[in-house]
Amino acid sequence: MTLFEVMDILNARLLVGRKLLNTEVKTAFSADLLSDVLAYARPGSVLLTGLTNPQVVRTASVLDIAAIILVRGKIPPAETLRLAEELGVPMMATHYILFESSGRLYSRGMVGCIQKVGNDEIMAL
Amino acid sequence: MSLICEASFPVRGGDFKDAGKVAVQIKATLKKLGIDPEILRRAAIAAYESEVNIISYARLGKIHLQVDPDRILMNVEDEGPGIEDIELAMRPGYSTASDLIRELGFGAGMGLVNIKHCADEFEITSMVDQGTKLRILIHVPDG
Numbered sequence: 001m002t003l004f005e006v007m008d009i010l011n012a013r014l015l016v017g018r019k020l021l022n023t024e025v026k027t028a029f030s031a032d033l034l035s036d037v038l039a040y041a042r043p044g045s046v047l048l049t050g051l052t053n054p055q056v057v058r059t060a061s062v063l064d065i066a067a068i069i070l071v072r073g074k075i076p077p078a079e080t081l082r083l084a085e086e087l088g089v090p091m092m093a094t095h096y097i098l099f100e101s102s103g104r105l106y107s108r109g110m111v112g113c114i115q116k117v118g119n120d121e122i123m124a125l
Numbered sequence: 126m127s128l129i130c131e132a133s134f135p136v137r138g139g140d141f142k143d144a145g146k147v148a149v150q151i152k153a154t155l156k157k158l159g160i161d162p163e164i165l166r167r168a169a170i171a172a173y174e175s176e177v178n179i180i181s182y183a184r185l186g187k188i189h190l191q192v193d194p195d196r197i198l199m200n201v202e203d204e205g206p207g208i209e210d211i212e213l214a215m216r217p218g219y220s221t222a223s224d225l226i227r228e229l230g231f232g233a234g235m236g237l238v239n240i241k242h243c244a245d246e247f248e249i250t251s252m253v254d255q256g257t258k259l260r261i262l263i264h265v266p267d268g
Binding site: 032033034035036037038039043051053054055056058059061062063064087 | 142144145146148149152162163166169170172173174229230231232233234235236238239242
């Protein structure tokens with residue numbers, strides 16, 4: 001689906017990146033832990049998160065994330081929006097919670113960028 | 126072997142607000158050199174994790190980037206408390222992060238594991254009360 005369709009499905013408000021709404025996205029990662037985003041998110045995925053700090057944008061930029069979707073009605077600080085503009089990372093905001101947002105996208109065909117983490121991570125404990 | 130690029134990026138301990146800036150700079154530097162997106166992505170992730178570690182735990186540090194036609198080398202050095210038990214620090218989920226770091230969304234205990242995962246060669250040495258050094262090497266195929 002395109003970012004435009006993502007916006008429609010989540011009834012989201014576009015904050016940054018109008019020119020990139022035709023970008024095709026197939027996979028997503030949902031997390032409020034940037035450590036996990038850095039470890040597991042794949043390029044070209046959308047990132048669903050409740051974090052609104054500038055580090056979210058830097059993380060998305062480093063990982064080649066297609067768009068950031070802020071959930072739970074979060075309003076990002078001006079600094080975060082400026083950085084998203086500067087680094088060219090599309091950003092949208094939805095009032096749905098993380099679970100609901102992920103579920104709505106999943107039911108329309110979007111899948112996780114990974115299904116589960118490897119055995120190593122759990123077996124090492 | 127000819128060196129393509131060499132640059133040093135200082136990182137200040139406790140500078141949470143700017144966390145990620147150096148990683149974005151390193152990625153931009155590598156992008157300009159025309160390095161393959163997947164390779165530069167791995168380098169940028171390793172840089173980001175290293176940067177967050179310095180900010181979170183050390184007084185100051187730096188990431189020294191050296192790019193050759195066939196490899197990206199990042200030497201990370203910090204002046205800080207060091208790591209007493211490296212094996213434990215490398216365990217996924219193990220973390221000594223403060224609430225400040227966790228508020229930013231970091232400190233999940235995946236940093237060093239993730240750096241190792243991104244690198245083709247990874248070495249860590251640490252002296253308690255002095256600091257920690259990382260050597261992160263990523264091969265560039267057909268460089």
